[in-house]
Amino acid sequence: MTDSMEYTRLGTTGLEVSRFCLGCMNFGTGADWMINDEDEAIEVIDAARDLGINFFDTANTYSNGESEKILGQAIQGYDREEIAIASKVYFPATDSPGPNQQGLSRKHILEQVEDSLDRLGTDYLDLYQIHRWDDSTPIEETLSALDTLVEDGRVRYIGASTMASWKFMKALATSDIEDYERFACMQPEYSLTSRHEEANVLPLCADQEIGVIPWSPLAGGFLTGKYSRSDGPDGARMAEDESAPEERWSEEEWAVLDAVREIAAERDRTPAQVSLAWLLHKDVVDAPIIGPRSIDHLEENVAALDVELSDDEIERLEAPIDPEWSSKYT
Structure with missing residues (x-):
């Protein structure tokens, strides 16, 4: 276990966050890989807080709001000023969405933020992020709604996740021109085996001094080393397509894992x-979002703060993959 947590500013804001953000997508019901028991989930959240993590990321769509409710239960015993709560909007918060129950319209954003605040049991969100880009809604409408939330105090900062860099720059430029609140951070997929954002949004984030909080930093568990080319944990096969791990990942990705x-x-x-230490060595990265399924996994992840990689080791880790980006990643 690491001796102490490290902290950083989120982008150019004054918000101080832990170098790891606890992702809460796996809290709730709906899949075997999730922590289905609410008490167990709260124990993980409490353990994260004990380790110095003050940054928690959830979304209205995670388990149809269950994730927000569980996080909301956990934070009732904390000093609200000492923690940073992030949530997201875009996807529906129900399995059977009707009209206006998804996307980034002003109507959907203003309704969903109230639902998220209610589930979380708090008066404000430290960070409210658009989960994806909405081609059906003008970005001016989305930014105007988000600006309203910042102006009236329901949201402190706004962020975005997973989109083409030109769309993100369009949003930033619109904020500058129209004097709307500017996105303070970006949440992209980023790991040793998923480096496509190095050819997309990360250079823009560095140029515009946007905070970066990567999701899936362990590539869905692949970078924990629990898979071999023939078998997954305990001989399990990939559930989504019944393929063996060797078929699921490319030779380049296996070379990275080697x-x-x-x-x-x-x-x-x-x-x-x-794998996590490699991300922490990237100047553009503020706080990787980790999603441990147990306290042991949480402690293992946080101990990555103590790992100092040499330039030679970083080169060895990066050598197998030449990052490329395409619209399939959005």
């Missing part, structure tokens, strides 16, 4: 710690 395992063995660390 390098991760080698460096982890050399340093007496775990593959997860090496």
